[in-house]
Amino acid sequence: MKRQLSSNLLKWYDSEKISLPWRNSANAYHIFLSEVMLQQTQVNTVIPYFQRWIQAFPTIKDVAQAPLDHILKQWEGLGYYSRARNFHKSCQIICEKFSGEIPNNIEAISSLPGIGPYSAAAVMSIAFHHPLPAVDANVLRIVSRLHLLSAPVSTLTGKVASLLSEIIPKNRAGDFNQAMMDLGRVICTNRNPKCDICPLNICCKAYAKNLTHAFPKKNAKPLKPVYKIAVGVIWRDGDILISRRKEEGLLGGLWEFPGGKLLPGETAENCIVREVQEELGVVVQTTEFIKQIKHSYTHFSIIMDAYHCKYISGEPRCYQCSDWRWIEPEDISMLPFPKANHKLFQHAFAKEELC
DNA sequence: AACTCGTGGAG
């Protein structure tokens, strides 16, 4: 029964021939990179980022020696930027303590920042053929359906891992893990799973009872608040003033237009003047409304009003940011910015480019 | 254990 499951799975995997840029790579660095990029991120989103990254940083040493701005620029748009910062640190640790090679050792891999149970098992099984089950959202969904596991998702990872460690084939552990994830992505999908062509339907309890829609059991969803934000595009002699966010926390290390949350009853224009004074110690004056940008994050969404501003007085200093810079608009693409700011670029600079 | 971390695709 158990052997049947892994046999059917691998048979399906071999016949699918799903081609990914990192699949079958002998380069452990490529596997390591791809597994970090794939955290909470779909395969099709990762592929172009992965290709560009290995062009920009062919080796682990190239990552370790690059400045954080270059790292974040390559990661720009992929989200969850702590992954990029942690990957940067991990590559530096690998160069210092493991002579520049991905360690073939589960404890060493797990000790690296940004490498948790999933990524450690994925790298060890795919790059080094250790028989460790990698439990991601796909695997969790498949196994919860196979066995009708009714506990909420957040408590299920350990149980699924121990179930799979008895099944995972010693000779093809990496293929088994990748096959499970491909199956979850292509066949055993969250909605409308293709059970009729699933190689595991013969031993799936959810399929037998027509209960696939009820598994896995979802966790309660918190409400997302909406914040009103205002930012200023501050001009001085054809340059604009940008600030860099603190390295930790939301969008850590990325550049942005100065601004912040509106206080209760405050206008967007007053908010910009106040925030720029608080963040950078600079006095500005709003001159023209640019556009309202809406953007949604994981736990909240924002409505952002953007204004052109003119510089009045004060030398910038870092009060609530990690860096600042006067920069020409055409050079702004050199630095990493969050998506909400990118939505503003074309509207903020379209008029200026005509001049 | 519950929160915090982005963004884009799918429905």
Next chain:
DNA sequence: TCTCCAAGAGT
């Protein structure tokens, strides 16, 4: 348009 959620990890 709106909601859900994805090759999770850190705190």
